[in-house]
Amino acid sequence: MSDSGKGRGRLVADRRYPKSRATAKAAKKPVRAKAKPKKTARKRAPARKRNPIAAFIIGIFAWSWRLIWRLTSRVALVVVLILALSVGYFYTKLPDITALLDGRARGSVTLLDRNGEVFAWRGDQFGGVVTASSVSPHLKNAVVATEDKRFYWHPGIDPIGIASAIRINLREGRGPLSGHGGSTLSQQTAKLLCLGVEYDPTQWKDEAEYVQDCRRGSLSRKLKEALYALAMEVKFTKDEILSIYLNRAYLGGGAYGAEAAAQRYFGKPASALNPAEAAMIAGLLTAPTTLSPTNNLERSQNRANVVIGLMEAQDYLTDAEASNARANPARLSEAAEAKAGGYFADWVMDSGPEFFTRKTSEDVIIGTTLDQRLQEAAEQAMISVFENKVRAGSKAQAAIVVMSSDGAVRAMVGGRKTRVTGAFNRATQARRQVGSAFKPFVFATALELGYSPYDTVVDEPLTLNVPGSGSWSPQNYTKTFKGRVTLIEALEDSLNIPAVKISESVGRDLVIRVAEDFGFGNDISDTPAMALGTSESTLLEMTGAYAGILNGGSSVTPYGLVELHLRGDDDPLMDITGGIGERVIRKEAAGQLIFMMEKVVSEGTGRRARLEGRQAAGKTGTTQAARDAWFVGFTADYVAGVWMGYDDNTPLTGVTGGGLPAEIWRETMERVHAGLPARPLPMVVPEPPRRAPAPAPQPAPQPQPQRRKQTVLQQLLNDLLGGN
Known part of the structure; x- marks a missing residue:
């Protein structure tokens, strides 16, 4: 037994068989690897000493390059980091793709004609x-x-x-x-x-x-x-x-x-x-x-x-x-x-509700009264007359409106440039004096009060005292007087003095009321000259007022919008915004006025507006110094108005309402009525006044002495012949 405590041996048994000596020596002294034979190194040529100046310059460049590289790499790293952060910022702001497809700030308006065909786009x-x-x-x-x-x-x-x-x-x-x-x-x-x-x-x-x-x-x-x-x-x-x-x-x-x-x-x-x-x-x-x-x-x-x-x-x-x-x-x-109806489309957009036309955020569909065939007819008539009958270089302008008797506007041309968008529209925006085109309202008032078209008035020199203005003496266009004339003749020849006399006779207040009820503006001057058309109106208003005469005496509100609905929604949000209103004059009075206005075209100042094989009625209008010339008239089917003048009020040269405006009207209406059967005007032909038959002529009485002498001679002759 071994003692415990210090000197205690290992608990591992001794190696039973000790290593060989060689192995032991090898363990004690590691064997060196056999050295490879050294190659005989070539003798290097002694290094040439570098030019100290060149060495200095190269050193500077090397140092600068290392500095630039360090700075550039760091700046580039910062730039890349900023770029990545910026891209990441915009990335987080990007919405889903579906929100990016329609970026309009407002909606669209698509306009359809009376047949449901697209003719214009807005918005x-x-x-x-x-x-x-x-x-x-x-x-x-x-x-x-x-x-x-x-x-x-x-x-x-x-x-x-x-x-x-x-x-x-x-x-x-x-x-x-x-x-x-x-x-x-x-x-x-x-x-x-x-x-x-x-x-x-x-x-x-x-x-x-x-x-x-x-x-x-x-x-x-x-x-x-x-x-x-x-x-x-x-x-x-x-x-x-x-x-x-x-x-x-x-x-x-x-x-x-x-x-x-x-x-x-x-x-x-x-x-x-x-x-x-x-x-x-x-x-x-x-x-x-x-x-x-x-x-x-x-x-x-x-x-x-x-x-x-x-x-x-x-x-x-x-x-x-x-x-x-x-x-x-x-x-x-x-x-x-x-590109039809640019002026018409602009008018509908301006006259429609703002939140559905000019400021809409929705896509809107508007059905209108436009007839593209009639629009083309009006445009071609305008072009034809200006190309063939107006002197080259003339800056004169013209406008045309065609409508049905209920006020539905079928065509509109607001200037000589027929196919434009956003241009000044002389049919709806220009207020001009109407001249003698106002006279039908004077005669309408008289007929409504019971006057007959065959009643007479004396065309003679006239002077009126106008309060605040002094004496006023109207003149006829021809500067001549015709004496006693019927109302028919007075309107037919557009005589000024009879119109003033009738207006004063029936009362200017009634004439103003009738004109305004028919749709003629709302600022008619209450002076004797009113009867001669010194007040202003637009062509659209004038044409609408004449439509009231054609439809039998009821007022008319011109309209172009029929219905409005949102795209994808069949239920209209609004419908017709105009049409026939209240009666202004009796139907019989309107029919008699149409009869008188037909005489204007067939025999009077509007003869150049006559249509081949079709009845037409209308009235010419020429303002003072010929600054404006008008012709407004109708057939049984359509009413049309034409205005001509300069935008700056320059007087027209050799143009009256019965001239170029009447020709534009005729060219328009001939195209408008192409293929339509002729229909008679709804006029009432008044009976001429009955006159007592003149007594039969009597032989002149003979002087008494002569009669007695003849009687005696006759008696003597009878006695000689043995008569009784």
């Missing part, structure tokens, strides 16, 4: 949401080929495009960032989205100022657009970005988005566009208003040919397809080509 048209996959492939390719051929390859900004743009700008003598910007489709979409800033009426004076702010081209703005584009590239796919662009881009004619443009110009969906049509729409992106095909079709077609060339060069079209597209350029739809 911001948006035909509906499309996607890059739902539109015609030709349109998608045309947009990419035209606006950003590397769209599917860059990350949102295109360094190659930017460098190319800078080179072009410098070559053309502009600043590097002036002119071509090298913007990608993603950057253009960022601009269309206004970098996510929505329109706020309290921040901007109007929508135009907001849009102008969104389109600013400053360097800081372009930097923000690039960051926003990068954020979109992170959040959306390429086709989603392209879809936003296709829905938001303005394409002229009030059309926002591809669907609205396809419907506006070609009357078809964006999915059905052929290469020529797609090229035309894509070509509008650079200058939508200037290149709009409704403004200049030829210019738009030329731009489309450039786009077709780009599509062909980028293999989107084969040579045969490109040739076919050039040989068959895009044509406007019938509705777009007609």
Whole structure:
């Protein structure tokens, strides 16, 4: 037994068989690896001493490079970090894609004619949401080929495009960032989205100022657009970005988005566009208003040919397809080509409820009274007369209104330029003196009070004392007098003195009341000269007043709006806003007045308005110094009014109401009535007054002496002959 405590041995058994000596020695002294034989080193040539100046310069450059590298790498790291944070910021601000497709600040208005056909558009048209996959492939390719051929390859900004743009700008003598910007489709979409800033009426004076702010081209703005584009590239796919662009881009004619443009110009969906049509729409992106095909079709077609060339060069079209597209350029739809009723559409928009027309945020459909055939007739009549009967270079203007007897306006031309939008409308906005066109209201008052068309009045020199103005002596146009004339003759020849006498006889207050009830303005001057048409009215009001005569004596409110409803909702929000009102004069009196006005056309001052094989009635009007010339009249079917004059009140030369205005009226009505059967006017022919028959002539009495002498001689002769 061994003792416990110090010197206690290990509890491991000793090795039973000790190692060999060699092994032990090896363990004690490690064996060195066999050294490889040393290669004989070549003797190095002694190092040449470097030029101390060169060494110093190289050292400076090396030190500077290391410093620049350290600074640049750190700055680059900071820039990348800031860039990442900025992109992340815009990323968090981006809404869902569905909220970005329709960016209009207001809604659209589509106007339909009396047959339900579209004839005009107003507001911001948006035909509906499309996607890059739902539109015609030709349109998608045309947009990419035209606006950003590397769209599917860059990350949102295109360094190659930017460098190319800078080179072009410098070559053309502009600043590097002036002119071509090298913007990608993603950057253009960022601009269309206004970098996510929505329109706020309290921040901007109007929508135009907001849009102008969104389109600013400053360097800081372009930097923000690039960051926003990068954020979109992170959040959306390429086709989603392209879809936003296709829905938001303005394409002229009030059309926002591809669907609205396809419907506006070609009357078809964006999915059905052929290469020529797609090229035309894509070509509008650079200058939508200037290149709009409704403004200049030829210019738009030329731009489309450039786009077709780009599509062909980028293999989107084969040579045969490109040739076919050039040989068959895009044509406007019938509705777009007609550009019908610009003045009429503007009038309906101005006269309709503001919250549904000019300030609507909804898409509105308005049914109207317009007849496109009659509109074309009025426009062609205007063009024909001015081309063939008005001296070249004349600045005279004219306006035409055609309506039914209930006040439904069927056609409207507000000036010599027939197909315009937003122009001054002389049919509705110009208040002018009406001259003798006012006289029918004087005679209507007399007939209503029981006068007969065959009653007479003396056409003779007349002087009236006008309080506050002194004596006034009216004159006839011919400066002659006709003596006693019937009311028929007085109106037929537009005699001034009989009109004044009748007006004074029946009472000016009654004449004013009748005229106003028929719809003639509301500021008629209460003076003797009123009977000669010194008051002002618009052509629309005058035509409406004459419509009241045609319909039998009831007032008329001219109207163009029939019904209004929101797109997708069949229930109208409002309907007819005009029509026949209360009776003004008896039907018999109106019929007698029509009879008298027919004489004006068939035998009087309006003979140049006569229609072949059709009865017509009307009245001429010429104001003092011939500053205004009128002809307003009607058939059994339609009422039409024509005004002619200068916008600055320059007197017309050699023009009266019975001249060029009557000819414009005739040209209009002949076209309006083409193909319609002739119908008689609803006139009442009065019976001429009965006169007592003149007594039979008696032989003159013979003097008494002669009679006695003859009697004696006769008696003597009888005695000689043996008579009794």
